[in-house]
Amino acid sequence: MKIAVTSLEKNTKSKMDPRFGRGANFAVYDTDTKAFNFYENKAKDADGGAGPKAAEQIAELGINKLLSSDFGPKAKSALDSFGIEMVLYSNEEKTVEEILLENIKK
Numbered sequence: 001m002k003i004a005v006t007s008l009e010k011n012t013k014s015k016m017d018p019r020f021g022r023g024a025n026f027a028v029y030d031t032d033t034k035a036f037n038f039y040e041n042k043a044k045d046a047d048g049g050a051g052p053k054a055a056e057q058i059a060e061l062g063i064n065k066l067l068s069s070d071f072g073p074k075a076k077s078a079l080d081s082f083g084i085e086m087v088l089y090s091n092e093e094k095t096v097e098e099i100l101l102e103n104i105k106k
Contacts, residue, residue: 001031003103004058005067005089005096010038012097018069018090021051027096028061031104036097051075058084067103 006023007014017023026039039061043053051071055078058066066079067089079086091099 001064002028002062003031003065003067003100004028004061004063005099005103006041006069007038007096010040012036013095015092016067016069016089016094016096016099020066020068020071021046021054021075023054023068026058026061026063027100028063029100029104036100049074052078055079055082055084058082065103067099 004026006017006020007025007027008017010025022044023041024044025041028037041054042057043050046053051074055075059082063084065085065087067087069090071086
């Protein structure tokens with residue numbers, strides 16, 4: 001299973017980016033390999049439709065569960081169509097590593 005959270009930077013000590021479609025990066029944890037990977041959000045600077053474009057990237061990365069502070073209606077619809085579980089989550093104090101690891105069990 002792959003779990004992702006929006007992140008401000010490309011490292012495990014980064015804080016969560018509260019935005020989904022225009023968030024800077026995606027921090028991904030693979031529960032099988034126990035590996036963290038970071039991907040720049042290719043849609044963050046899109047003229048329009050950033051949410052659905054980011055959802056496509058999430059689907060291409062094979063993400064099963066996604067945590068973010070906000071999902072716009074178009075992003076939510078796109079993520080639903082890909083069968084990706086969305087979890088509203090907001091904590092400015094925790095690192096993306098802490099957030100991802102605590103959400104493995106949920």
